[in-house]
Structure formats: structure tokens, C-alpha cells
Amino acid sequence: MRDLSKTIWDVIVVGGGNAGLCAAIEAAETGARVLILDSAPKAYRGGNSRHTRNFRCMHRGPLSVLTGAYEKDEYFDDLIRVTKGKTDETLARMTIAASEECLPWMEAHGVAFQKSLSGTLSLSRTNAFFLGGGKALVNAYYNTAEDLGVTTRYEAEVTHIVVEDGAFTGLDALIDGTPSRIEGRAVVIASGGFQADLDWLADAWGSSARNFLIRGTPYNRGVVLRDMLNQGAESVGDPTQCHAVAIDGRSPKFDGGIVTRLDCVPFSIVVNKDGDRFYDEGEDVWPKRYAIWGRLVAGQPEQVAFSVIDAKSIDKFMPSVYPPETANTIDGLAQKLGISGTKLRETVDAFNAACRPGNFMPTELDGLATDGLTPPKTNWARPITDPPFYGYSLRPGVTFTYLGLKVDETARVSGPGGPLANVWAAGEIMAGSILGEGYLAGFGMTIGTVFGRIAGQEAAAHVA
Amino acid sequence: MSLDIPQTQDATSEARRQIEICNACRYCEGYCSVFPAITRERAFGDGDITQLANLCHNCRGCYYACQYTEPHEFALNLPAALAEVRVESWARFAWPGRFARVFQQNGVALALALALSIAALFWALTALRPESGQGFYAFLSHAAMVAIFVPAFVFPFAVIAIGLKRYWREAGGTAITMAHLKSAFGDAARMKNLSGGAADGCNFEKTDRYSHARRHAHHAVMYGFLLCLASTSSGTVLHYVFDMPAPYGLFSLPKLLGIPGGFLLTIGAASLAWLKIKADPSLGAPSVWGGEMAFVFLLGATGATGLALYGATGTALVSPLLALHLGTVLAFFLTTPYSKMVHGFYRLAALVRDAQLRG
Numbered sequence: 103m104r105d106l107s108k109t110i111w112d113v114i115v116v117g118g119g120n121a122g123l124c125a126a127i128e129a130a131e132t133g134a135r136v137l138i139l140d141s142a143p144k145a146y147r148g149g150n151s152r153h154t155r156n157f158r159c160m161h162r163g164p165l166s167v168l169t170g171a172y173e174k175d176e177y178f179d180d181l182i183r184v185t186k187g188k189t190d191e192t193l194a195r196m197t198i199a200a201s202e203e204c205l206p207w208m209e210a211h212g213v214a215f216q217k218s219l220s221g222t223l224s225l226s227r228t229n230a231f232f233l234g235g236g237k238a239l240v241n242a243y244y245n246t247a248e249d250l251g252v253t254t255r256y257e258a259e260v261t262h263i264v265v266e267d268g269a270f271t272g273l274d275a276l277i278d279g280t281p282s283r284i285e286g287r288a289v290v291i292a293s294g295g296f297q298a299d300l301d302w303l304a305d306a307w308g309s310s311a312r313n314f315l316i317r318g319t320p321y322n323r324g325v326v327l328r329d330m331l332n333q334g335a336e337s338v339g340d341p342t343q344c345h346a347v348a349i350d351g352r353s354p355k356f357d358g359g360i361v362t363r364l365d366c367v368p369f370s371i372v373v374n375k376d377g378d379r380f381y382d383e384g385e386d387v388w389p390k391r392y393a394i395w396g397r398l399v400a401g402q403p404e405q406v407a408f409s410v411i412d413a414k415s416i417d418k419f420m421p422s423v424y425p426p427e428t429a430n431t432i433d434g435l436a437q438k439l440g441i442s443g444t445k446l447r448e449t450v451d452a453f454n455a456a457c458r459p460g461n462f463m464p465t466e467l468d469g470l471a472t473d474g475l476t477p478p479k480t481n482w483a484r485p486i487t488d489p490p491f492y493g494y495s496l497r498p499g500v501t502f503t504y505l506g507l508k509v510d511e512t513a514r515v516s517g518p519g520g521p522l523a524n525v526w527a528a529g530e531i532m533a534g535s536i537l538g539e540g541y542l543a544g545f546g547m548t549i550g551t552v553f554g555r556i557a558g559q560e561a562a563a564h565v566a
Numbered sequence: 567m568s569l570d571i572p573q574t575q576d577a578t579s580e581a582r583r584q585i586e587i588c589n590a591c592r593y594c595e596g597y598c599s600v601f602p603a604i605t606r607e608r609a610f611g612d613g614d615i616t617q618l619a620n621l622c623h624n625c626r627g628c629y630y631a632c633q634y635t636e637p638h639e640f641a642l643n644l645p646a647a648l649a650e651v652r653v654e655s656w657a658r659f660a661w662p663g664r665f666a667r668v669f670q671q672n673g674v675a676l677a678l679a680l681a682l683s684i685a686a687l688f689w690a691l692t693a694l695r696p697e698s699g700q701g702f703y704a705f706l707s708h709a710a711m712v713a714i715f716v717p718a719f720v721f722p723f724a725v726i727a728i729g730l731k732r733y734w735r736e737a738g739g740t741a742i743t744m745a746h747l748k749s750a751f752g753d754a755a756r757m758k759n760l761s762g763g764a765a766d767g768c769n770f771e772k773t774d775r776y777s778h779a780r781r782h783a784h785h786a787v788m789y790g791f792l793l794c795l796a797s798t799s800s801g802t803v804l805h806y807v808f809d810m811p812a813p814y815g816l817f818s819l820p821k822l823l824g825i826p827g828g829f830l831l832t833i834g835a836a837s838l839a840w841l842k843i844k845a846d847p848s849l850g851a852p853s854v855w856g857g858e859m860a861f862v863f864l865l866g867a868t869g870a871t872g873l874a875l876y877g878a879t880g881t882a883l884v885s886p887l888l889a890l891h892l893g894t895v896l897a898f899f900l901t902t903p904y905s906k907m908v909h910g911f912y913r914l915a916a917l918v919r920d921a922q923l924r925g
């Protein structure tokens with residue numbers, strides 16, 4: 103293994119996910135000598151990007167796999183709606199405009215696309231799906247980077263960015279556990295959020311955060327983010343907030359990814375471990391509501407909840423990765439879920455009694471609401487009567503955190519004395535600038551691609 | 567008709583476990599027809615798993631793209647899981663099943679069959695040498711050739727027909743229409759799925775980089791084989807219908823079909839063997855690696871010995887090369903129902919069934 107400390111690298115990229123790879127490729131294409139350091143072993147390379155499936159792309163007419171048109175203003179309106187205005191309009195509009203040319207750039211650098219997946223037809227106009235998902239995208243970028251002469255070192259955790267007089271000179275990293283100082287002329291920080299550091303989450307959220315599941319990589323622990331903040335880098339985003347959805351409670355602690363999602367909530371009643379309902383399960387169609395359920399479940403005792411349906415609804419949603427608990431009586435189901443049978447029966451009975459006749463329409467707001475129940479269920483309220491009964495446990499699954507480094511339009515990071523001369527950031531670690539709240543499907547990869555490319559170009563221009 | 571070997575649950579339940587994860591994920595939908603077939607169902611019976619396994623052509627795209635491969639606890643390796651089910655299903659459907667195990671898994675057994683066939687031909691050439699005759703028939707009479715090769719040709723097809731019938735029952739197949747056949751043969755002829763779906767090739771020998779090498783090599787073998795078959799058939803027609811027995815000149819139909827066919831077959835098989843050596847065996851069914859490799863050599867040897875025989879025309883080598891070539895062909899046909907060769911038949915059946923299920 104070549105000694106990384108012997109070279110003065112032109113550009114060092116911290117983190118080999120989507121944003122870091124885009125930066126590395128752009129920089130290497132100018133002839134710069136580029137090093138990628140990633141804390142994960144090779145098998146887990148690609149961070150959270152490995153778990154993605156699509157990116158959101160502006161386009162004026164049909165483009166590759168994208169149908170119709172998705173213009174700038176519509177895209178921006180969608181962003182304003184989910185962030186409730188918590189965005190930097192200049193950066194947001196710039197990202198949206200740049201997304202259009204990302205697609206051909208991605209194709210030219212090895213990414214293949216596919217038509218939108220079954221069950222996600224609603225996204226066929228706005229989101230371009232990666233063939234094989236994010237891991238295939240990551241593989242393609244690593245191959246492209248390798249062909250361009252980029253050096254990649256896995257199991258290399260960056261612990262400190264050395265900034266002297268407003269400029270980066272090198273960094274400290276644990277290479278296979280051994281501390282090393284590596285020198286470079288520019289750095290792109292693309293090491294994701296801090297959601298895998300449960301202590302940090304617990305500081306921000308309270309000790310209940312230790313019961314949260316982390317949907318993505320265990321390696322995004324925010325080590326470099328904290329190091330930069332300690333050095334006075336300007337931050338952005340609410341430090342106490344994370345994006346969390348309700349996922350299958352039996353999922354792995356880390357890296358469960360997309361398959362752990364559960365789409366049964368709108369057709370179910372959801373109770374906490376005391377057997378009580380706590381929120382309107384039928385408030386809106388699931389894609390618009392699934393993000394609030396992470397928070398709702400996080401607010402329940404022991405951060406757990408149970409979604410209960412009957413035989414009528416079992417085939418109304420995408421199959422789950424783990425089979426549901428199944429029983430022929432509500433009591434039997436309660437026992438399997440580990441909650442009180444008497445209590446669950448009372449809750450189900452009260453719910454059933456409040457259901458009204460009407461037309462059930464699974465794919466639209468059908469107005470089939472309960473009458474006189476608190477909290478109400480305002481759509482898809484059908485009595486739970488037909489055995490077998492099914493139950494899934496739900497836990498909050500964290501996707502990403504909002505706190506990050508503030509950047510300008512050139513992806514440059516600012517320190518206490520203004521913009522740093524040669525430090526850029528891209529991807530999740532700066533996404534809070536644009537996505538201050540909520541989430542827009544496919545926007546994380548758009549931000550990473552747009553800013554990764556800019557950061558790589560800027561860093562390369564700086565060292566040229 | 568009861569099967570000689572029951573469907574074991576190990577391979578099938580492992581494949582089912584993985585398929586259920588895929589059905590919750592679906593990221594690989596664009597690679598091949600396996601995934602669209604998965605998303606049409608929620609629960610997978612044993613027959614469904616067999617059908618899905620035979621739809622898979624081991625391109626490995628879904629392995630390298632999977633975020634859940636080991637060391638992840640979901641331990642996805644769908645190409646391997648389906649390969650295990652697939653080779654097991656061929657052994658199970660074959661009659662008699664014992665043979666299938668032997669030739670599928672064991673390259674030595676196949677080599678032995680080859681040696682025996684060649685020896686048999688040497689014996690035939692010495693014992694049955696005719697008084698007179700032209701070309702090859704100077705060494706082995708036409709009647710003797712027919713006596714050996716007609717049964718050797720009919721037998722495998724009869725056995726494969728039994729297997730296909732068993733397959734069809736297990737996969738829940740219904741009455742076949744022209745439209746189903748058109749769709750299946752269309753896919754097979756273009757090897758549509760081998761092209762990687764929306765991908766630029768498959769991930770066979772260059773790990774996560776895409777390549778068309780396997781598709782090209784497979785095309786060469788398949789069309790080479792079909793040309794050789796057509797060459798023999800045209801010879802048969804010339805012999806019986808037009809009363810024009812062999813030998814044939816260079817510009818005759820049998821030679822015009824056979825020579826390019828022989829080259830394609832030989833080169834294609836050599837490339838397939840090379841690709842197989844480069845590819846990661848743990849993404850296939852490791853137990854049959856040796857048997858499959860031997861099969862590829864046997865296939866290539868039918869082409870190579872045929873060409874050698876033609877090249878030796880008029881020399882003293884004709885007699886031994888004739889034994890070699892005919893022995894190879896004999897071994898190839900006799901072991902067809904039990905070798906990798908059956909994949910073509912089951913794959914076609916799976917494509918027909920898939921066309922039915924797509925409606």
C-alpha cells in the first residue's frame with residue numbers, strides 16, 4: 103500500500119458518496135491529483151448514496167427516462183411547499199437550474215437510468231431512477247474515478263481538517279486505525295450528516311433518540327462536521343432536527359435502507375404500546391405523510407407503535423421485508439405484538455363502531471372517515487373485522503440530519519474570518535442550506551450532484 | 567409421474583427469502599424479466615421460485631447493484647440463490663435423475679462419457695469398416711452411422727420432453743398460444759435479457775463493470791451450434807431427398823453452413839470458458855462449476871474436431887479424426903439431457919411461461 107503521506111495531493115475529497123465522487127471526477131478530469139478518503143470498508147462504500155434510487159431533475163421536455171416537462175418554477179414551488187420556505191432561494195434556484203444538465207453528465211460518467219419503478223409511477227415525470235439503484239451509481243462513479251487516476255483509500259477516517267490562517271493545509275486521518283497526516287492543496291468535505299452518532303442525536307433530541315433506527319450507513323458520524331464547527335466554520339440548519347420516517351420496528355439498527363419502509367399505515371389503525379391510537383392515520387396519501395410518522399412514533403412511550411390491519415387490506419400496499427405478525431383474533435395479535443389484548447380490543451371496537459359506510463378507494467382521498475372518534479381517521483376508515491389480523495411494529499428511522507456547513511454558490515465553506523481559501527463542501531453536509539426543513543424525494547442526490555461537481559471544479563481551478 | 571428427486575427446501579427457501587426482500591426493494595427492476603415477474607406477486611410458491619430461477623440468466627447485475635450483499639445481514643446474492651434452484655430443478659426434472667447429478671456436477675464424468683463414446687467410435691470404425699464407400703462412408707457405412715446417431719439424437723429429445731413436461735406442471739403453465747411462443751423465441755433469438763436490460767451489458771467477468779463479452783460469446787456458440795445442426799440436416803436432406811450422398815464440396819450447403827458454424831462454435835466456447843474462469847464462482851452454483859466447464863469444452867470440441875476432420879480430408883488422419891469427431895458428437899447428444907445443454911430448453915419454457923403471466 104502506497105504511503106499517502108508522501109504525496110502532496112492537489113485535491114483531497116473527504117467521503118466517497120455521491121457528492122464526493124462527483125467532486126473527485128470533476129477535479130480529476132482537469133488533471134488534478136485526487137485522493138478520496140472514506141471511513142467505510144470497500145463493501146460499504148458509497149455511504150447513504152448507496153441506498154438511493156433516484157434524483158429529482160428539472161427538464162423542459164422529455165429527457166432520457168423522464169416524461170413530460172418539469173420546469174424550474176414548479177420545482178421551486180414544490181421545494182417551498184415541503185420546506186415551508188426554509189431555504190436559501192438563490193442556492194435553491196441555482197441547484198434546480200443546474201439539475202437539468204446533471205442527467206446527461208451522469209450518463210456520460212457511467213450512470214444508467216431506468217423507467218420509474220412499479221409503485222412509483224407518480225414520480226416518472228420528476229425523478230430519474232438509477233438502474234439498479236444508488237449502489238450501481240456509486241460503482242459506476244468509482245470505476246470512472248479509477249479510470250481517471252483517482253486514488254481511493256477505504257477504512258480511512260478523517261478526524262481533523264487542518265486550517266491555518268484561513269486556509270487548508272492537510273488533514274489527520276486514521277488509516278486502518280493508524281493516525282496519519284496527509285497534505286493537500288484543497289479539500290472537498292463530503293462526509294454526510296451526523297445521524298449515525300447516537301450520542302450526538304441524544305444530545306440534540308433527548309435520550310429517546312437511542313431507540314431510533316438509522317436507515318443508512320453507520321459511518322456518517324459527523325466527525326468532520328463537528329471538527330469544522332469547533333474551528334468556527336459557519337453552520338446552517340436546525341441542530342436539533344433530523345428527518346425521520348416510521349419504519350419496520352424489526353429493522354437492523356443501521357443500513358436497513360429502503361426495504362424497511364412500511365406503507366400500511368393509511369389502511370390501518372396505529373396504536374402505541376399502551377394500545378391507544380394517537381394520530382389520524384388517514385390524514386393524507388402515504389407519500390405525503392410518511393415523513394411525519396417518524397416524529398409521531400418518536401413521541402410515544404419507548405418510541406414504538408403498532409400498525410394493525412385486517413385481511414381486507416393486506417394487499418393494498420407494497421410488500422414488507424419482514425412478514426407481519428398474524429393471528430385470527432385481536433387478542434392473539436396483541437399477544438404476538440406484546441401489548442395488552444383487552445386494550446387493543448377496546449381500541450379496535452371503538453374504531454369499528456365509529457366507521458361509516460362508504461366507498462373505499464385505496465389510491466385517493468376517499469373521505470371514508472370515522473364519526474365521533476378522537477383522534478379521527480379521516481380517510482380509508484374501514485372496520486377491522488376480517489381475520490386473519492396483521493400487525494407491524496413501527497419505529498422512527500432517521501434518514502439524515504439538518505445541521506451542516508454553510509456554503510456559498512461556489513460550494514465554499516466559511517470560517518470565522520470569512521470564506522476559507524481552499525475548503526469546499528458538498529452533499530448532505532451542506533444540504534441544510536437549501537433543505538432547511540422537510541424533504542423533497544430525490545433532492546438529496548440533486549444537491550450532492552450539483553454541489554459535488556461545483557466543488558470539484560472550484561477546487562481544481564484553485565490548484566491549477 | 568412422480569419425480570425421482572423431490573424439490574429440496576434449502577435452495578428454494580433461501581431463494582424465497584431473498585426474493586421477498588427484492589419485492590420490498592425493486593431497485594433492480596430494469597435489469598431483466600425476473601424482477602417484473604417478482605413484483606406481480608406477493609407470495610411465492612415453490613413452482614414460482616422454479617420459474618423465476620429459470621428466467622434468470624446469471625448476468626449478475628443485481629448482485630453488484632445490491633446494497634444488501636454480505637457482510638450486510640440480509641446477505642443478498644440473488645444470482646447464486648437462483649442458480650442453485652435452477653440447477654437443482656434441472657436435476658429434479660431429468661429422467662433418470664441420478665444421471666443429471668453426475669453429469670451436471672462432475673466434469674470428470676462428462677470427460678469419461680466422452681472417452682467412452684470416442685472409444686466406441688474407434689471400435690465401430692475398425693469392426694464395421696465397410697468394403698467400399700466414398701468420403702467418410704469409406705470408414706463407416708451410412709447405415710452404421712444412422713444406426714448409431716438416430717437413437718443418440720432421439721433419446722435426448724425424448725428425455726428432455728419428459729423434463730419439460732414436469733417443468734410445465736410445476737410452474738403452473740397453461741395452454742400455449744402462438745403469441746406466447748413468438749414472444750419467447752423473439753427474446754431468445756436476440757438474447758434480449760443477456761443485453762442487460764437498460765444496462766450496457768452484464769456484470770459477468772469484470773465484476774461491477776458492464777461488458778458485452780458474455781452475450782457475444784453466447785451468441786457465437788448458439789448460432790454456431792444451430793449452423794452445425796443445419797449443416798447436418800441439409801446433408802440428410804441431400805442424401806435422402808436428392809439422392810446426393812456425402813462427401814460434399816466446399817460450395818455445398820452442408821459445408822457453407824458447417825464451416826462457419828464450426829468456427830463460431832469453437833471460438834464461442836473458448837471465449838465462454840475464459841469468461842467463466844474470470845468470473846466469480848460464488849455468484850453461480852459452485853457445485854456445478856466443473857460440470858459446466860466440461861460441458862463448454864465438449865461443445866467447443868464438437869466444433870473443433872469437425873473442423874479438424876474437414877481440414878484432414880484426403881490424409882491418413884481422417885479415420886482417427888472421424889472417430890474423435892463422431893465420438894464427441896455422440897457424447898454431446900447422449901449427455902444433453904443431463905448437462906448444461908438443458909438450460910436452453912428450460913429457459914425457453916420459462917420465457918413462454920413468463921409471456922403467459924404477463925398476459
Ligand SMILES: Cc1cc2nc3c(=O)[nH]c(=O)nc-3n(C[C@H](O)[C@H](O)[C@H](O)COP(=O)(O)OP(=O)(O)OC[C@H]3O[C@@H](n4cnc5c(N)ncnc54)[C@H](O)[C@@H]3O)c2cc1C
Nearest residue numbers: 117119120121141149150151155156260529530544546547
Ligand atoms: C434509505 C435511504 C434512501 C434514500 N433515497 C434517496 C433517493 O432516492 N434520492 C435522493 O435524492 N436521496 C435519497 N436519500 C438521501 C441521500 O442518501 C443523501 O442525500 C445523499 O446520499 C447524500 O450524499 P453524500 O455524498 O453527501 O453522503 P453519503 O453518500 O452518505 O456519503 C458520505 C460518505 O462519507 C464517509 N464519511 C463519513 N465520515 C467520514 C470521515 N470522518 N472520514 C472519511 N469519510 C467519512 C461515509 O463513509 C460515506 O461514504 C436516501 C437516504 C436513505 C437513508
Ligand code: SF4
Nearest residue numbers: 588591592593594632
Ligand atoms: S438484488 Fe438487492 S438491490 Fe436488487 S432488488 Fe433485490 S434487494 Fe434490491
Ligand code: SF4
Nearest residue numbers: 598622623625626628
Ligand atoms: S443475475 Fe441478472 S438475470 Fe439473474 S436475476 Fe439478477 S439481474 Fe436478473
